[in-house]
Amino acid sequence: MIAWLSAVAAVTVQLVVMVAAAPLVVGLARQSRAWVEGRAGAGVLQPWRDLRKLLLKEPVQAEGTRLQVAAPVVLLATSLMVCAQVPLVGTVSLPGLPGDLFVVVSVLLVGTVALAVLGLDSGTAFGGMGSSRHMTIAALVEPTVLVAVFAVSIPAGSSALSQIMNERLAAPSTIASPASLMAVVALGIAVLAETGRLPVDNPATHLELTMVHEAMVLESSGRDLAWVELGSWLRLAALVGLVGNLLVPWGQATTASPGALLVGILTLLAKLALSAVVLGAAEVFLAKVRLFRVPELLAGSFALAFLAVTTSYLVT
Amino acid sequence: MSALRLARLIRRVGRIAEPALPAPLPITLPAPLPADPPTDPPTDGRALPSELPSELRGSVQVRHVDAGSCNGCEIEVGAAFGPVYDAERYGARLVASPRHADAVLVTGVVTRNMAEPLRRTVEATPRPRVVLAVGDCAVDCGLFARGHAVVGPASSVVDVDLEVRGCPPEPEQIVAALRRVTGR
């Protein structure tokens, strides 16, 4: 009972931290990009201001659309679920809530489909185009994510993410093994594609013809848009945090004691902040690749992930 | 350009954004050109800052509508959101859809073909919303008054809350108008 309660407490803490931090991660990425571009930038808190304002507005919905309200909520729910499942603050997982890698990927896919349905439901040409591109990219990304984390899970002998983290904490030498490094690079590319960052999608674009994520949400407004935005930011933060934790697992709370959780929160925030600054600054140097070249990029990352699996069987 | 050269360029150039002016200043309205008397009665004195919706404090998404401008105003709007004037630091951002927008920024006289699209764009913007008329053309038809394709200034088609005069207005004036909405 005590163990269960403390696990609930740990997961709740992780959820609260992620919801508070996800907009700040995006804000910091935009801010660091602004610094590199020589701008002053809107400040790290801007995404929170945007969210507050969106929640105060009354949404405009086209007649006959039913999913404009439901799909954003589903996306937000799946993102919150992923934030609860993935070991971010600590490796304490809730008994009964599967933190298994395959479940995490399926939950992500439910959110992806909700977003695509939202784009289709708006009934505009751009919405449908965005949805079809989104599903194309998702179909290329999901196998890479699965194979990459499968490679990482081989040393741990389990596909539960918290066990993988515990194994990495116990045997740090597995982190720098070639298999693990290749898998993390492949996973990183897949995460960039999944969360709609450069070079796959440009989050700051105004050109409808090049949009992927933006095209699907063109018709959402007010509260609906706020949920979509928060949902995608949470996804980005959770996946970036996962990659950060795979590379640098230290600092994660392995027990649900307040001290360990505090250390876990602080190290998680540090990892997220560093990744956000690097992400924002690196995007200045990248251009969006042509849509028809995205499969080449993702096939490369899939090949890397596949090599990682092969080497982890050969080099043991 | 190679990444290394780009990095060196970034280091050499440093910060391009002009230092921020003190918080929201009143818009300076230059006198209208005396040569061309407007067909419509002068429209001014609308929207005191206190009448602008307070929900938009700190964050304003802007949808730009070119209702028939000569593209002079577009260049200045582009400059206002560029790195030098950097309207984004005050919380204003250009967006691609009126559904995401809080402010509709109208440039140019409203031509016959753009009257309906402009009306629909404003209708598609969720409330509370603000409409800005930027440039003499959007305010009172400016140079193009009495043209055969001209319906009238922006205010003859939609309710305008804020006006920025000038042909074209300086980016600073556009930024100042946006700052009155964002209050930053």
Ligand code: SF4
């Ligand atoms: S105000 Fe001047 S610059 Fe702007 S659209 Fe009219 S003529 Fe062109």
